Amino acid sequence: xxxxxxxxxxxxxxxxxxxxxxxxxxxxxxxxxxxxxxxxxxxxxxxxxxxxxxxxxxxxxxxxxxxxxxxxxxxxxxxxxxxxxxxxxxxxxxxxxxxxxxxxxxxxxxxxxxxxxxxxxxxxxxxxxxxxxxxxxxxxxxxxxxxxxxxxxxxxxxxxxxxxxxxxxxxxxxxxxxxxxxxxxxxxxxxxxxxxxxxxxxxxxxxxxxxxxxxxxxxxxxxxxxxxxxxxxxxxxxxxxxxxxxxxxxxxxxxxxxxxxxxx
Amino acid sequence: xxxxxxxxxxxxxxxxxxxxxxxxxxxxxxxxxxxxxxxxxxxxxxxxxxxxxxxxxxxxxxxxxxxxxxxxxxxxxxxxxxxx
Numbered sequence: 001x002x003x004x005x006x007x008x009x010x011x012x013x014x015x016x017x018x019x020x021x022x023x024x025x026x027x028x029x030x031x032x033x034x035x036x037x038x039x040x041x042x043x044x045x046x047x048x049x050x051x052x053x054x055x056x057x058x059x060x061x062x063x064x065x066x067x068x069x070x071x072x073x074x075x076x077x078x079x080x081x082x083x084x085x086x087x088x089x090x091x092x093x094x095x096x097x098x099x100x101x102x103x104x105x106x107x108x109x110x111x112x113x114x115x116x117x118x119x120x121x122x123x124x125x126x127x128x129x130x131x132x133x134x135x136x137x138x139x140x141x142x143x144x145x146x147x148x149x150x151x152x153x154x155x156x157x158x159x160x161x162x163x164x165x166x167x168x169x170x171x172x173x174x175x176x177x178x179x180x181x182x183x184x185x186x187x188x189x190x191x192x193x194x195x196x197x198x199x200x201x202x203x204x205x206x207x208x209x210x211x212x213x214x215x216x217x218x219x220x221x222x223x224x225x226x227x228x229x230x231x232x233x234x235x236x237x238x239x240x241x242x243x244x245x246x247x248x249x250x251x252x253x254x255x256x257x258x259x260x261x262x263x264x
Numbered sequence: 265x266x267x268x269x270x271x272x273x274x275x276x277x278x279x280x281x282x283x284x285x286x287x288x289x290x291x292x293x294x295x296x297x298x299x300x301x302x303x304x305x306x307x308x309x310x311x312x313x314x315x316x317x318x319x320x321x322x323x324x325x326x327x328x329x330x331x332x333x334x335x336x337x338x339x340x341x342x343x344x345x346x347x348x
Contacts, residue, residue: 016297024304024320028319028320034308041305048275049275126279127278127310128310129315129321131310133310160315
């Protein structure tokens with residue numbers, strides 16, 4: 001039989017657990033409280049994130065000191081060549097952008113893309129939520145639902161939660177997430193299902209003109225989501241399964257652009 | 265000290281380093297209630313209200329680890345029970 005003291009202690013522990021459950025529910029499920037606490041968590045954690053960044057750059061500069069001179073000269077030459085190539089591509093891209101803007105003006109729907117460049121504070125794969133945390137937020141006019149793109153290469157996801165100086169980005173490739181897309185030059189409509197790590201899957205009717213290498217764009221915003229890597233066609237099945245992936249590796253992304261105002 | 269280590273793992277290390285560390289804490293320390301605070305912190309820092317289970321996987325994991333840690337402790341030292 002339990003003594004009175006043990007009984008009292010047990011009651012205290014049960015009350016503590018119930019209290020913790022209530023606090024957790026209030027902080028996570030009641031949105032206004034959650035937003036205030038998220039802001040507080042980021043304000044409190046900001047020095048730790050900055051410290052991590054400083055340590056990382058210090059480690060990189062220390063490592064550079066130990067690398068051989070020849071390797072550095074070779075890398076420098078490679079980077080210069082790459083830079084020249086990219087400069088040429090930028091000129092080409094600017095020319096194309098100018099043409100697109102002219103066409104859009106002629107069609108009566110001019111687009112003014114206001115983009116905010118943000119560094120990634122918490123990279124892909126760090127947490128079990130498929131989210132990125134970026135160092136730009138409401139202070140930069142970022143709002144929930146704004147598109148997040150990777151250096152013009154394609155859309156990576158959208159802003160899911162914003163605080164003053166940071167925002168959480170929900171990746172489109174998160175397992176189970178579904179988005180409307182248009183596949184290929186014939187713009188075949190489909191629902192893309194995220195499979196994690198930048199991979200997607202979509203089902204399209206038999207006979208649809210889709211092949212490997214076709215571009216996939218999100219129907220809202222007309223931004224590139226990926227390229228078709230495989231089209232599976234099984235006999236007796238009324239649809240074809242299209243597999244596609246982002247044109248970049250999400251784990252290597254360190255900087256993104258937020259298309260401000262694209263949530264409308 | 266262990267709390268600092270766990271906090272560091274949550275901020276700097278991937279989740280698969282922090283999660284086993286939290287389980288070790290729940291096993292080593294009797295009444296390791298801090299694990300719930302860490303669970304809420306993880307959800308606030310990385311989760312979103314549109315995510316799976318309203319972004320409360322951290323708290324759910326913490327609850328699971330709290331009881332699993334105590335259960336394993338009870339196996340090693342049979343005088344302990346889940347709510348001892």
